[in-house]
Structures are given as C-alpha cells and as structure tokens.
Amino acid sequence: MKKSVQKSFGVALFTLVVTGVCNSAIAKSEYFVSPGPDAQEKLQEAMIVAEPGDVIKLDAGVFALSDGLSLDVDNVTISGQGMNKSILSFKSQKAGSEGLLVTSNQVVLKDFAVEDTKGDAIKVKGVDGIAMIRLRVEWTGGPKTTNGAYGLYPVQSKNVYIDGCVAIAASDAGIYVGQSDQIIVRNSRAEYNVAGVEIENSFNADVFDNVFTNNTGGMLVFDLPNLPQQGGRDIRFFRNISKDNNTPNFAPEGNIVAIVPSGTGMIVMANENVEIFDNEFSGNDTMNVTVASYFDDYDDDTYKPTPKKIHIHDNVFGKSGLKPDSGMFGTIVNETVGTPVPDVVWDGVLPLMDYVFFGQAEGDKLAMHDNKHLADSRPFGNANMIMHVIAPIFHEAKFDLEPYNKSYPSLPVVEVIIRGRPAQELMN
C-alpha cells in the first residue's frame, strides 16, 4: 500500500490556480490539496515550490501522512477548512520528529489540525513572524507517556502569535514557546497536557484570555541554564483560567516538566518581571501558584536561578491545595507549608549569602496585592526551603503576607508584528 503513495493516481487532487497576472513580480498562487493516496507528496511539493505570498489550501478531510512535513518559504499561508475539518493525521508516521516544521519568516498557519505525531506536532524554529490561528494539535488517545512532547512549539523566534488554538494531551507542554521574543498567546485552550502552556527562556510575552484545565500544571514560566537564550523576563499572564489541573504527571522522566506536581495552577521558576493579574485559579489539588528557584545543579556562571520582581495582583483564587501530589515536589510543599496549601507559595530560596545575612533586595521582592482569596484560606506561604533542607528541626514556614504587600509598575503591552501589521489583524 505504502508504495502506491508515490504514484500519481491521475485524479485531479492537486490543482494550481494562478490568480496573479504577469505584471507583478510576486505572482500570488494558490494551491489546493485534498486528502488521498498522494497527499503526502503533493502537500510537501506545494510547500517546496510555493513562492512568497502564496497560499496552500487544505481541503476538508483526513490527510493520512507518513512523514513529517516542512515549510521553508517566507510569507506563505497554509489554511484549512477548520480545526475539526482539515486534519493532518500522523498516526502511521514513519519518519520526522515533528508533524510540521516551519523554518521561514512571516508564515501564517490557520484552521487545521495536526494529530498523533510521533514527536512534536508543529515546530517553528528561528523565524521572525509566525501566526498560529485556530489550530488544533492533539494526541487522540488521551494523555500517554508515548505521546509527542510539544503541541505548538515555536522556538528561537521573534513575533510569535498564537490565537484561538487548542492543544490536547502533549506529554510535555501543549503550547510551548522557548527562547523567543515578542510573544502573544491568547484565546486558546490547553487540556490533558503535562503543561498547559510553558513560556521558557523568553522575553516579552503576553498570555491572556486562555483556559487551562485538566493538565498536570496549567501555566509554567521557566528559565533554564546552558541555553543560547536565557534570562527570561517581562512576561504577563492575565485573564486566564487555570483550574482543575489534576491529571497525573505523564511526562517521561528526565524532562523538566516531569517534576511538575499534579494539581498545579501555575509555576514561575527563575525569570524577572512576571506580572500575573486578573486570572482565575481554582480546583488545583496541590497549589494555585508557586514561585520558585531553579533547584538542580548547573554549570553556568551567567545563569540566574532566583525569580525577581514577580507581581501577583487582582487574581481570584478558589478552593485549591487540598490534596497535594505525593511526588517529590508535592511532598515538600506539604511538609513545609501544610494543607490546605496557601494560594501563593514562594520557596523562599535565595543565594546563600542573601539568605543568611542580607535578605532579598527590596526592589526584587515578590509583590502581592488586591487578590481575592476565600475566607478560610491562607493567601501566602514562604516555604523557607533552605532551612527545610539544611536544618529541618529549625524549619518553619512563614505565612505573613505583609512584607510582600507592595506593587510594581505594570509591564508594557506586547505587540507582535507580522507582515507589517499587528498580528491580531490576521485573524480573518
């Protein structure tokens, strides 16, 4: 059967409609590809021969693909008939560590789905300008360790726009943005992933109006050592809902997200200037929000493991932290701050000299104000992790919010420019 994929069946499955006329240097062509035995070849061919400005249209139906696809032409649009209509299925994928790889600038992907890839679903590497609009990436068998790692995976890119997307059952992050700059993630939904959304080693991100439910952890902001871009900073999370993220962690051991305790609303690890406001957190069995240092050994003099200027305000916290995860991270939380776990937990870790003698500089401290907590809950806990490790008998957590009752100026709005205009304008 497989061999027949290479043969043309003589059916007009692939038509090229030239809509431009010769007077323009950039003739805009439109490709229309339908499912069928030669869809793999036709689709890949279109992605190779397309010229900047061209549109590749996907018909409705299930495209059964055997190899990863890739696009390396600037300013191309790939557009389907809808995230539940045009489906690129990689169920019988034989090669390629992702479903679709984009390495060119100013690309717009919209209205289709990528299902059941062996590795990542859609990876975008090293580009300026990528819009992912109303896409669905999903592993249809539900959460499994054997699922691919990332759903939407832009990395080392600038001007990243994700709007109206759905990501389900990734064994790492449903939506992952790494080592990038100028990022918007909005109106999207991620569920049954290990991490709903993860912003890692990135600058200038706005994550808003999204819903993260039934993941292991809803929202993660991480910074890791030994990478080409680090020092994550200037990130806003607002008007998101992160609730009922209690799926047991199914990430393969060794991956950083494998440490995320089931029942986590949000983790901020390392990073500087993260503003978290107007979000709704509830039903997360381990904790709603934790602010933590990078905890592992590392060999990197330039890396800053301690989070700074984390600003949490005007959020609504519902019932959470009633049944902390029994893994390593959850157990420590339980042992240090007790249950019900406070809504915001800081690990209290500082560079040792600061911890012992000087305390954290006032201008770097965690700031919290105007959050709504349930009447019987504890808003804040400092887990005082260092003492817990070095001298457990002297350990006590601290719950006084007063030292953190302060504010920072709001961070600026992030603008993402694609094809010379604000990315929001690409929605239609």
Next chain:
Amino acid sequence: MALRIFRGLLLAVTLLTVALNLPQAAETVNDQLLMAKKPARYLSEYGLFLDKPARIPNARVISYDLNNPLFTDYAQKLRYIYMPENSAPAPYNESDVIEFPVGSVLIKTFAYPRDFRSPDKDISFIETRLLIHKKEGWKAYPYVWNADQSDAKLKVAGKRIPVSVIWEDGSKGTVDYAVPNMNQCKGCHVNALKEFAPIGPKVRNLNRIHHSDAGQRHNQIAYLRDLGFIGGGPDKASEMPKVPEPFTISDGNLFDRSRSYLDGNCAHCHSPGRPADTSGLYLNFEENREVHWGVNKPPVAAGRGSGGHLVDIKPGRPDQSILLFRMQSTDPGIMMPELGRSLIHKEGIELIEKFIKALD
C-alpha cells in the same frame, strides 16, 4: 584496499558500458545547465560523468572521502567534487567548511551492494545528491536512480525506496531508504546565517590519504591543492587539523575517535548556530565545555526521547545516558539523528557505549 579494488572493478565494468553507450556520453560538463535557475530533470544532462550510469567521472570531477562520514543505513557513498576550469581555488580554512566558489558542485551517490559479504559487487545506485553552488547560493537536488540504473531523475518532494540487501551475516533484509525532500536537506545543510551550505568538506575531515586513481598515496588536501581546487595552507599534513577515523583504532584514542564519530553524525545540527542549538547540546569536535557536549546535562525538549534518563551523558553509565538511548532507537519520536536512517548503527553504538563507560 577493498575500496580500491572496488573502484578498479567499477572502472573496468563501466569502461565497457561507456564503450557501448558512447554516442550518448557527454564530453564536457554542462556549466550553463549547472548554473541555470531550473535544475535538470535527469542527472546525465549535466555531463558530470562520461557515462549515463555515472560510473566514470568527467574531467575535473574528483573523488574524495571523509574521515568521519555520517551513517546512512549502511549505504556506500561515492563523493566527488567538481570545479569549472578557470575557477579560483577555494581558500584553505581550518575553522569552517571550505568555501568552494560559485560553479562548484559536490556530488554524493548512495549505493548498496546486493550482498554485503561481497561489498564490491553488484552495486546499485539509489540516489545521487548534487549540491550546486549557484550565483544565488548553494542549492540541493536529489536525483533518484531508475530500476535499470541507466539514469537518475530529479525528485524534489522526497521518496521512500525499499532496497533489498543481504547483510554480512547472510541474513536478508530491506532498507527503507528515504530520499530527503529539498526542505529536509535544509534541515541539516544550513549555516548560522540560515543559508544553505555544505557540511562535510572541512579541512579536519578531508585531511587523509586520497585514493587517487594513480594509486599514489597523496594527502587528500595536498591532492586537491595540486589540482587547483584548494589554495594555501601548510605543506605538511601533520600541520593541518584532523579528526580520526572513528573505527580505525590506530587513528586515535577512544575519546578522540568517539568525539569524531559524534562530530560526523551529530554536529551538523548539534553545534552553535545550527538547527539543534536550541538544546544547548553541542557535539562538534572542538566543543570543550563538558556540560555542552553532554556530560551530566539535563535535556531541554527531549520528550520521550529522554527514555526516562536524566542526562545526555552520564559518565560511566551508558545505560543511563540519553545520547546512547536515542542512537539505539528507530522510533521517529525518539531516534537521533532524526533523518537519514531507519536502522541502528551497531558499530557506532558499540563505540559510544565504550566511550561513555570510560568517562569518569
């Protein structure tokens, strides 16, 4: 030795073929076609070889080999470089790929013997890849050989070709050979400036004895210099950098041979500025920061490629090292390299296993 006999046989067989096919043979390389915007449909149109089956290279089409070639499902590889007459020599350069001038072509044919117990006999060509340095930059074109081995046709969208082989132990097998599409070529063949570029011809990989037809033991770089393909550089081979052949024990110690293997098989993506630099794992030969070549380095985006292990290389523990785990897999979501193989490289795994075991 075996290779030279193989080449001799090939020459004899193909001279005969040429004699029979002479009317169709091209006499000079078609530079105009090579430089044209559109690639030729058939390989033979370029005239890079005197015969359609591409067994006899034309003038100025020079064979060469690398110290640490990439493993590609045990395919045999025949490499040639072409430079037009009157080309200025490519400047000798130790730090990066040698920059062959516009007009140059790198040719690589992938071939399988019918039976690996006689690797010099019944060789079928599967694919010939051309890297052509056009005015607007390097371009890659895969040509796929037809069943009767009379010519190869351009295939830009990739293709899978089942190849039946008999392995060294006599067992029968099928290689699910994958011709890359043009984008997949770029997946590896891209430099730090995101331009398409050759990978292999670096001084350190080329610094070896050349199997020239005259049977003389020329150093390959000196040989290319004598032909006017490379200009400058030290006279003595010992003064030029060299990576050892990974599987030739006399060529270097275990550490250097292993790093050479990783360089040849991984560093086209895993080095600074290359496609896999997002991971911070750099396997180029000159990387000397332990954590960056993998020692106790946690993965970044490995997914199930981690195999449940915590670090890329755990000294002394190959069984707990992600790097080896990914070499041992053929699952597209796990295996490394991502492209170019459907089989595992037993000898490579053995080497890297020993290497990790010996680290402390």
